Amino acid sequence: MPKIISSEEAARVRRKRSVTGTELFMGKSVISKMAFHADLGFADNKEVMGLIMGSLYVDDEGEYAVAEGTATSGLVATDVSVRFDPDSIEDLFSSIDENKCNTVIGWYHSHPGFGCYMSDVDVKTHKEIFGGRTGFSAVLDPSDETLMVFVNEDGKIRPARMIVSEDL
Ligand SMILES: [Zn+2]
Numbered sequence: 779m780p781k782i783i784s785s786e787e788a789a790r791v792r793r794k795r796s797v798t799g800t801e802l803f804m805g806k807s808v809i810s811k812m813a814f815h816a817d818l819g820f821a822d823n824k825e826v827m828g829l830i831m832g833s834l835y836v837d838d839e840g841e842y843a844v845a846e847g848t849a850t851s852g853l854v855a856t857d858v859s860v861r862f863d864p865d866s867i868e869d870l871f872s873s874i875d876e877n878k879c880n881t882v883i884g885w886y887h888s889h890p891g892f893g894c895y896m897s898d899v900d901v902k903t904h905k906e907i908f909g910g911r912t913g914f915s916a917v918l919d920p921s922d923e924t925l926m927v928f929v930n931e932d933g934k935i936r937p938a939r940m941i942v943s944e945d946l
Pocket residue numbers: 887888889895896897900
């Protein structure tokens with residue numbers, strides 16, 4: 779797993795959120811991209827993963843994020859595990875660069891047929907990527923087209939307060 783901590787360095791633009799209490803605004807097209815990728819993996823009985831790209835903002839309630847794109851590359855995957863292929867890291871950076879927004883605000887991966895939750899390994903991976911900072915983890919199960927998004931709050935993983943929006 780590459781260390782990608784750009785959310786720490788990204789400047790937070792001051793902008794009031796449109797819905798109080800929401801910490802993640804997720805563009806519909808981002809969900810489509812993740813779901814499409816998860817379906818491709820499902821056809822091969824493999825997990826998939828990628829990064830969620832977007833922007834971080836701050837207002838009087840604190841920080842929040844807007845998800846606007848995804849990035850991924852070659853993977854090393856089985857039906858119960860996935861990681862970026864170390865030989866494809868250049869491709870991952872190119873994929874990141876194809877996005878207008880270049881802040882990594884989260885990551886996604888699929889659980890083909892075994893439900894949306896954070897395993898112990900998922901929690902460890904999430905904390906490695908994002909530390910205690912703003913970062914979201916989307917888990918998709920393509921077998922029943924479900925999606926859950928989690929966030930780490932003071933060391934505890936809980937569902938994110940998310941709104942799905944038309945394209946942002
Ligand atoms: Zn998992």
